Amino acid sequence: MTEYSVTAQQAREHSIELSLEQLIACQYWAKESIPLPHKKTRAHLVGGHLSPFKGRGMEFSEVRQYQAGDDIRTIDWRVTARTGKVHTKIFQEERERPVYIVTDLQDTMFFGSKNRFKSTLACLHSARAFWAAFNSGNRVAGLFSTANDHLELKPSNRRQNGLRLLQQxxxxxxxxxxxxxxxxxxxxxxxxxxxxxLLRLRHLVKGGSLIYIFSDFMNLNSECQQHLTYLAQHNDIYGVMIADPLESTIPLPGQYTLTDGLSHIRIDADNRRDMQRHKESFEQRVAQVANYFTQAQSAFRLCSTEDSITDLSLDPALNSKAPNNKAAGL
Known part of the structure; x- marks a missing residue:
């Protein structure tokens, strides 16, 4: 990340400071419906069959008289004893699911050379995911963190609570x-x-949830992978890596100081060997992050600050579709 000086006033003038109006406007870019769970999982409480719904996945609908072929495990013994005729419980699939939006606001996210900061893009995508989930009738929760602060908002399908999530x-x-x-x-x-x-998510999330993670994943490590694997056993996870073009290539000649917030290196943009190492380092990091999500059987997508906000599909099943629209978006 190239170091340079900019004031808070300059930041506002270049629209890298967010407004609630921007986040509310994201509902117009959220035309997709949040999908129901994609992956099959082995149910542990009701036999060993495979169910496309993670966690509970079913809710009680009614009781009717037993018919040939009905599962004997769903027999309602109380109604059967009262009426003298065998009755069975009928369940229906739940049509909504909790959606958790995890937004990383570490200092490494506050950088961008095209259109907006990585942090801004992460928040815009988070808002878009919120509106898509809310419009689909789902309960939405938020987890936002900086280096020192951590903010949690419980799942809710009330518009007032959703606006509070965006505001905070x-x-x-x-x-x-x-x-x-x-x-x-x-x-x-x-x-x-x-x-x-991610550890906190393990205590909060119930099975059958959809988890969006927007981050540059600078601090993704083997411990994070363990938490991802655990969460993915009963939930769908969609990791969205936010990057900037300067992280892989530097178009202008000159001497640059790059930092990840912990260490610094000097790079000469005129030196082909330096630029090749710079590009390969970024590609290796992306491959490592993608591999973590692949091993957890979760979806992964790379997004750039130069992409339009609509380039990202909010459906994890469509994450392999490569973005090709480089419009400025918001």
Whole structure:
């Protein structure tokens, strides 16, 4: 990440500070419906058959008289004893699912060379995912974290709570943005922030949920992979890696200082060997992150700050479709 100086006022002028109006406007880019679970999982409580719904997945509908072929495990013995005739319970598939939106607002996210900051794009995609889930009748929860702050909002399908989710995400983003670009300020990186968020998710998420994770995954490690694997056993996970073109290539000649918030390196953009190493380093990091999600049997997508906000499909099943529209979006 190239170091340079910019004031909070300049940040506002270049539209990298978020507004609630922007996040509300994302509903117009959220025309997709949140899908029901895609992967099959082995049910442990009701026999050993495979169900396309993770977790409970079914809710009681009615009781009717037993018919040949009905599962004897669903017999309602109380009604049977009362009426003298065998009755069975009928269940129907749940048509909504909890959606958890995890947004990483570490300091490494507050950088961008095309259109917007990585943090801004992550928040816009988070808002778009919220509106898609809300419009589909799902309950939506939020987990937002910086190096020092962690914010949780419980699942809800009430519009008032949803607007509160967007408001608090915006405030956390803008507060950190102002703090970073104060004079003499320095970047803060918590290497355990993502791990702690995923660990917290394990205590909060119930089976059958859809989890979106928007991050640059600078701090993704083997412990994070363990938490992802555990969560993916009963939930669908969609990891969206937010990147910037300068992380893989530098178009202008010159000497640059790059940092991940912990270490610094100098790079000469005129030196082909330096530029090749720079590109390969980024590609290796993307491949490693993608491999973590693949091993957890979860969806993964790479997004760039130069992409349009609509380039990302919110359906994990369509994550392999490569973006080709480089319009500015919002």
């Amino acid at each position: 995400m915006m405030e956390l983003h803008n507060q950190r943005l102002d703090a970073i670009y104060q004079e003499h300020s320095s970047f803060e990186v918590n290497q355990n922030a993502l791990r702690d968020t």
